[in-house]
Amino acid sequence: MPTAADIKARLMVGMEIHVELATRSKMFTSAPNVAHPDYFDAEPNSLCDPVVLGMPGVLPVMNRRAVEMSMLVGLALGCTINRKTKWDRKSYYYPDLPKNYQISQYDQPLCIDGSVESPVSDQPGAATRTIRIIRAHLEEDAGKLLHEAPGGFAIDYSIVDLNRAGTPLLEIVTHPDFDSAEQVVAFGQALRNICRFLGVTEGIMQKGHMRFEPNINVVIERDGKTYKTPIVEIKNLNSFKALHGAVNYEYQRQIDEWLETGVVMKAGAKSTRGWDDTTGSTFLQREKEEAHDYRYFPDPDLVHVVVDDAWMARVKAQLLELPLAREKRYIETLGMSVKDARALIDEPRACLFFEAVLAAGVDAKRASSIMLNNLAKRANERACRVDELGISASQVKAIADLSAADKIGSAAADDLIGLCCESANKDADPLKLAEQRGLLQVSDDSALDEWVQQVIAQNEKVVAQIKAGKESAIMSLMGGVMKLSKGKANAKVVQEKLRKALLG
Amino acid sequence: MPQKLTEQEVRHVAKLGRLRLGDHEVRQMTDKLSAVLDYVSKLNELDVSNVEPMAHAMDMANVLRDDVERPGLSIDLVLANAPEQSPPFIKVPKVIDDGGGA
């Protein structure tokens, strides 16, 4: 029997990713969408209308926004958008699938033949690898079948919650272009960032907004011959940790199995396994023999989607600079640190506010500092996003200008920023606010000189200490000037004057 | 003349369609369906090699809805026709398998 030492093994992974789109209403009816932030906390079965419930005589009507979101993602993935696309019914019976068929796309998907330059790991500046996208199509999500009552209580029946049924779902399928778990995870993360950036999903992994199904097999070389293990599909992974664990586990498991049984890939012999987080292993769910006959046929209740040039142009105009390119620009062109760049890009809407601040004329360093320190602090306190604080990009610019001109110190700048975040000060002129609140520094030479002289005159002992070498005592003289000026003296200039006067 | 369908095929189709058929029904179904399938094979007389399939009665495109939500049904109406329920959920026998085929 061959051993691990006799062979060379190469992992092959293709990915199927399901993305829940954050439209306001469902894919084929106007009931509210659980994947939209406004409905995250909806009570079970509260987002169901007759179409969702698959009641007799009701009919599906397509959501335009879901189609457009899918086109956006397709374009971002370099896909060709099929100018004519259709809907098919995929039949199988399950309690979370109200009609006992899913409306999906079989042979004319919305997007085909794309490719992405995906980083091979999440290290900054990592090399990229071309990942080819076979297709991306739209379908409706199923509801949820639960086997314990809410709160974890055991029940001897199962229960159905159809809130998620009918949510628009974008299914993206790649070629088996991955050969490591790191690449798979990096791609998943990049895809998540792209989708969040385009505003098509909130991408909250714990809510199942993105689900991964890696298709895994191993190419083994021994004695000049090549063997391929049977393909295994791992169902429904919804965390990057699970994705990483499952891919690595399968790689090893398949090698071990081949070493023991020698079984190789046969046409159509794909098995399905699930991932168990607690044991860190995959387990068998379904062999090919029990595979479904989905009986795909064109859905007679829905008409074709024809994408003309005008529609394509409207959608293309909504495409934004994507996260990877943006990160590169922030680091290389704007000189930001990797940490700062990633922190800014992480929240798309806040990032766009940052861009607005840059566009208003604030330099990158100061802008990112304001975003990541002054504004982030307040966003945390108010449990909202930076772009929701209420301060405008032009207000940030005005405050940044005041700082740059030394008219306010850093503490005053922070105060001003805080004031502009208050709704009463919406659109207020920061200069006027600074004047009203006495935040402006005094930088006038004669005033400062006077205070400096006064303090020197009143503190002979400290002056002597400073002249003798204890430079740190300048700070106490500083304190004196600040007191005299009621805090308005330009601290930086004062310190310079003191040093000049006492140390030459 | 051999029948178009075997009883085994009928049982398979009944499983696909989730219809429980007794043995007697399987036999009857096999006979009746075989007769119909025999009759519809008449379509094989035609040459359809260059014909586009017609799945819809009218050629329409782009019937699309604005993304505006409307409230769902109240939980009472959702459950009003449900044979077994544990409000707000619908009850089914305990399921211990993988989870559908999506």
Added chain:
Amino acid sequence: MDPTQTTLIGLRDAIAARKVSATETVKAYLHRIDRYNPPINAYHEVYDDLALKRAADVDAGNIKGPLAGVPIAAKDNMCTSYGRTTCSSRMLENFRAPYDCTAVKKLEDAGAIILGKTILDEFAMGSSTENSAFGPTRNPWDRDRVPGGSSGGSAAALAADLCAGSLGSDTGGSIRQPAALCGLVGLKPTYGRVSRYGLVAFASSLDQIGPFTRTVADSALLLQVMSGHDPLDSTSADIPVPDYVGELNQPLTGVRIGLAKQYLSDANDPVVAKAIDDAVAAFKKRGATIVEVDLPHTQYGIPTYYIVATAEASSNLARYDGVRYGHRTEHPEDLIDLYSRSRAEGFGPEVKRRIMLGTYVLSSGYYDAYYLRALKVRRLIKGDFDKAFEKCDAVLCPTTTGPAFRFGEKTDNPLEMYLNDVYTVNANLAGIPGVSVPGGFATVNGTKLPIGLQLLGKVFDESRLLRLAAVIEAEAGCSAQRPKL
């Protein structure tokens, strides 16, 4: 006046002129239903209280419209938010819909009063209304004979004057054939003319709702009210609704009537053949040209229909599983048991047969040979009509080969039953409108039995179709005739 013995428009006008009140009208119909429904079983549910309440509202002037106070029956596969919608099936015996069928709602918005829901072949699958789980409906002209199907209840109800008009659905002839067998005008509109929302789907690309009436003018009125685009139905046409009633009086100059030899079969009863000849003469008298047209793929309509319709039906009926609504079996062992027993108990034999057939033709390995091929033949059938309509404006043909058959005559062999639809299915496959008009009577064993003539028209050309139907109506002179009950 007796409000139950006039035309729909006549009754509408009488109510509007206060010659008779809506309340008197509804009471008169309810009285007739009490007396004449039990032997024919046309109605499954009657909404006495609701109807009387609406009638009171009409009389008080609170409800107005072109159908104010007119009592209508609806086929029980049209969902209403009152009463139950059963599709004459045990599967939906107690189903209460929280929504309304758009077409029914449009009639109600025009002031109509829905008297009740009528019996059908279960889930609209059948041509005799023998497949109902709640007993068959009997033809008022001869109670040993079928009223036709699947809209037998709606046809029988009107034929027996248990309503002023009724609604049916037509997937392969289920309005036109019962209309012919019961002596009524039955119209299947162009596919997409009337919304399908709330109509329990049988075959989605073939189904249409349409009216049963005594006269062509009545039909024009109901069609006008129920037609129009519905945002809840993606297949409903966004095309303006003509003034069908007003346009009835437009002249028919230069019209060309097509006759296809494929419909003039030896199998036709002599009375049917003669009715065709009489109609041809009537058209000629009015200056129409008679043109020979060829519909060479006619004979492939039935096999095409029974593949396409059952395939779609097998999918449309998958939702009936006892989980969220409908019949659920008691004490299921597991999920598969829940599904397969609930469906076995809830569905009748014909429904099961069609689900099986439809599932088979879509299944792996058979899709191309059956379903895909049928979709292609469908295109050929449509092509026949496209070519024919270059030469003519409507095709004149029988609706059925003969009058109503006896109960049980065709139930042994489903194939024989399916062949009833030979003159009607092709219109559904092609999406074109068709109307059946009373064309005369056959006398069988001393009993007078109606037969119908059919006109098949171009898409969205119902206006002309109805005008042509009025010619046959005037010529045959059967509209006022009623069965002896």
